[in-house]
Amino acid sequence: MYTITKEFHFSASHQLFGLPEGHQCARLHGHNYIVVVELKAEDLNAHGFVRDYLDLAPLKRYIDDELDHRHLNDVLGDDMVTAERMAKHFYDWCRAKWPEVSAVKVSETPKTWAEYRP
Numbered sequence: 075m076y077t078i079t080k081e082f083h084f085s086a087s088h089q090l091f092g093l094p095e096g097h098q099c100a101r102l103h104g105h106n107y108i109v110v111v112e113l114k115a116e117d118l119n120a121h122g123f124v125r126d127y128l129d130l131a132p133l134k135r136y137i138d139d140e141l142d143h144r145h146l147n148d149v150l151g152d153d154m155v156t157a158e159r160m161a162k163h164f165y166d167w168c169r170a171k172w173p174e175v176s177a178v179k180v181s182e183t184p185k186t187w188a189e190y191r192p
């Protein structure tokens with residue numbers, strides 16, 4: 075099995091609702107997000123690729139146009155924009171375009187990662 079990954083970066087704000095009183099993430103704040111998309115294939119294509127990294131350019135466009143420097147609660151219509159839910163959001167978005175997508179990881183801080191892998 076072959077695996078490739080590509081990383082995408084953006085900055086955005088969010089606010090998590092429904093957390094215990096005083097939780098720091100209930101306040102409006104922002105992160106420098108990192109998204110890592112993983113793709114898998116048993117066999118390589120005629121070019122020796124799982125898939126050309128270049129094919130993932132639409133995800134960069136989506137991130138730059140729709141998410142970068144925006145308020146994620148508004149854009150995604152979600153009051154629980156956690157890293158876990160972001161990972162699932164990106165997985166669904168990518169999977170609709172590229173069947174080789176096997177997992178997506180999202181980092182909000184240098185020390186945290188959440189992954190969605192069906």
Ligand SMILES: Nc1nc2c(c(=O)[nH]1)N=C([C@H](O)[C@H](O)COP(=O)(O)OP(=O)(O)OP(=O)(O)O)CN2
Pocket residue numbers: 090099155156157158182183185186188
């Ligand atoms: N399982 C999850 N827990 C938390 C999430 C999340 O998406 N999934 N999100 C947050 C906050 O939005 C934010 O990411 C803060 O994370 P935290 O690690 O608490 O950040 P800090 O930099 O303040 O942590 P230090 O302990 O100071 O390193 C919270 N939890």
Ligand SMILES: [Zn+2]
Pocket residue numbers: 088099103104105182
């Ligand atoms: Zn946060």
